[in-house]
Amino acid sequence: MPLVRIEMYKGKEKAYKQAIFEGVHKALVSAFRIPDNDRNQLIYELDEENFERNTNKSGQFTIIEITAFKGRSLEAKRNLYREIFNNLKLDAGISESDILVYINEPQLENWGIKGLPASETDIGFEIKV
DSSP: OOEEEEEEETTOOHHHHHHHHHHHHHHIIIIIOOOTTOOOEEEEEEOGGGOOOOTTOOTTOEEEEEEOOSOOOHHHHHHHHHHHHHHHHHHHOOOGGGEEEEEEOOOGGGOEETTEEGGGSOOSSOOOO
16 A cells, blocks of 8 residues: 655656556555555656756656555565666656655554554555565
């Protein structure tokens, strides 16, 4: 049940944004072993004046914030990063130097699911990967 927030410059085509959605989702399914239908992704498009970047970044600079259940191994995270970078390079043409990914991992009791803390309910998949 990861929540994905993608920040990018405004003005990209629908197909470009869809390629980013798909690339991130495929990586999460593969590396974090989430169910294929578990999609919670948002794109925030920012005007140039509201998105300052390092001078070595292009107009394709994309920040991907993933908030996920705590418990994935370092190896699973390495696989996730590698797959996101590869997918976005291949499908959206974004250079590796224009992608920044970071993961937030709140404890299970900090997620509310089905009216309960996630630590007290069946979430439907294994977190320890």
